[in-house]
Amino acid sequence: MQDITTDFLVIGSGVAGLRAAIELASKGSVLVVTKDIPTESSTEYAQGGVAVALSDEDEVGIHFEDTIRAGDGLCREDAVRVLVEEGPDRIRELIEWGAEFDREGTKLAFTLEAAHSRRRVLHANGDSTGKELERALLSKVMSIAAISRLPFSIAADLIVEDNICAGAYILKNSKMCRVFAKATILATGGAGQAFSRTTNPAVATGDGMAIAYRAGAALEDMEFVQFHPTALYAPSAPQFLLTEAMRGEGAVLKNSSKEPFMSAYHEKAELAPRDIVSRAIISEMVRTKSNNVYLDLTHKESGFIKRRFPRIYSTCLRYDVDITRDMIPVSPAAHYIMGGVKTDLDGATNIKGLYAAGEVACTGVHGANRLASNSLLEGLVYGFRAGRAAASGTNGGTADTKNFRDNVLFEDAKDGATDIDELRSIIRRVMWDRVGIIRCGVSLSEAWDKLSEMKSLLGSTFMTRRGLELRNMLTVSLLITKAAGWRKGSIGGHYRSDFTDRGNEWKQRITLSKKDGL
Ligand code: FAD
Ligand code: SIN
DSSP: EEEEEEEEEOOOOHHHHHHHHHGGGGSSOOEOOOOSSTSSHHHHHHHHHHHEEEETOOHHHHHHHHHHHHHTTTTOOHHHHHHHHHHHHHHHHHHHHOOOOOOOTTTEHHHHHHTTTSOOOEEETTTOOOHHHHHHHHHHHHOOTTTEEEEEEEEEEEEEEEEEEEEEEEEETTTTEEESSSSSEEOOOHHHHGSSSSSSTTTTHHHHHHHHHHHTTTTEEETTEEEEEEOOOOOOOOOOOHHHHHTTOEEEEEESSBBBBBGGTTGGGGSSSSHHHHHHHHHHHHHTOOOOOEOOTTSSSSHHHHSSSHHHHHHHTTOOTTTTTOEEEEEEEEEEEOEEEOOOTTTSSSSSSSEOOOOGGESSSTTTTTEEEEEEHHHHHHHHHHHHHHHTTTTTOOOOOOTTTTTHHHOOOOOSSSSSHHHHHHHHHHHHHSSSSBBOHHHHHHHHHHHTTTTTGGGOOSSSSHHHHHHHHHHHHHHHHHHHOOOOSTTTBBBTTTBBBBTTTTTTEEEEGGGOOO
């Protein structure tokens, strides 16, 4: 088995991983490992924008309050304070590094999204904000000699002994190698691919959460999954996101009878919190026996639509939907997971030398429901903090990785299952049908039983990306299902039709680790 040694290992090259790498580089060599091309990430596809209290009409305190309100009582207030207070500096710095946000004249332009009480969402090239962040961060990374990159390489497991992490096993060119590092940062993003309807790219298979769980890390808030109300629903079209900013700019949701319905569900109508809009859409779909509803922007001037949402306009056109003239067929899809690897405010986990940042992590900043456009900001703020903490070695780790060299997994391993694609598809369907937008005790225990039939996969080793992802998707699906079964109440993104109130113990967070067993 090939061994590589670096000072710092970053797994993932989205906003959180890249921002962490930049911070680490002043203190030693950094290796950024990523399982596809470097840009392939949720970050790259982020549309609406990045929320930050920088406009003349806004204040950090108002951003704080909006985030807390969206989190439905479960945000960790200190984490939110860090996010909103440090956010403006991280954005200013990004602009200095070359990120170009849209402007009105010389001033930054801010849009409105659901549950924001101010226009505070910065955007780039209309609806391609994530692409611009990824471009600016990657070009900064490429200008730093201490950072090297290893694309098409997938982290399979962590190298951990006595609760100290000394790096990771990486599958590269079909061969497993070991990367030893003094500190390792997980920045592997979310787990949307565990659901059959998702806005997430193919790389979002929950790898970091599953890897950390196997290594003994604590995971928290796994029951809280956010479903985005509006993903394209058209024959043979991808589940392409239609940004909330469209509703912020006046788009109206209509049912299959072409009637607006959101004001019957919430006083803020189209701009109600995401979970409420998603459930309202499901109710309308059931009531009208339809597979989708519509998003209608046709009352807006066509030049404005093309200018403001160029990527959406051209993508929809490819599937014969002209958004300047046609109502867009949409239905909800899994979008973001609020839970993840439990960390402190510096990204430190309960394993020494292991940090996590971005969507894979759970600082508690989003509580039970994330405020729109807070996650790119989270990646910048907490990627920076995790990088800074790992560079100074505050969470222990190991200066000397020699002792770990006997640690060899994966020797002579072969893929443990032949029907990988079929099993992935079963997991995704079970999760969407039984652990989706509306859950109940019966659906959750059916899901648990079905997923448990595949538990032998958890003990298998895999030597392909799809195989490794399958095992991770199963692990994460079981964790989500278990936490959703334990939480007997409805709060934020977690809605149970058999417990529609919060329940007496709603403030209690659910933490899972290996000792709870799967
Ligand atoms: P990602 O950007 O997903 O990066 C994860 C990285 O880890 C990738 O490079 C991936 O290849 C790599 N990786 C994963 N597993 C492994 C492995 N095993 N080994 C090696 N590498 C691995 N948020 C907002 O704030 N504003 C928005 O407008 C917005 N729009 C969105 C639109 C879409 C379509 C989607 C899907 C999400 C959107 N979000 C938005 C959410 C936001 O984009 C993500 O939460 C955020 O980008 C996550 O950043 P990250 O760095 O944590 O992970
Ligand atoms: C969107 O543009 O609607 C997505 C924003 C987000 O997920 O934060």
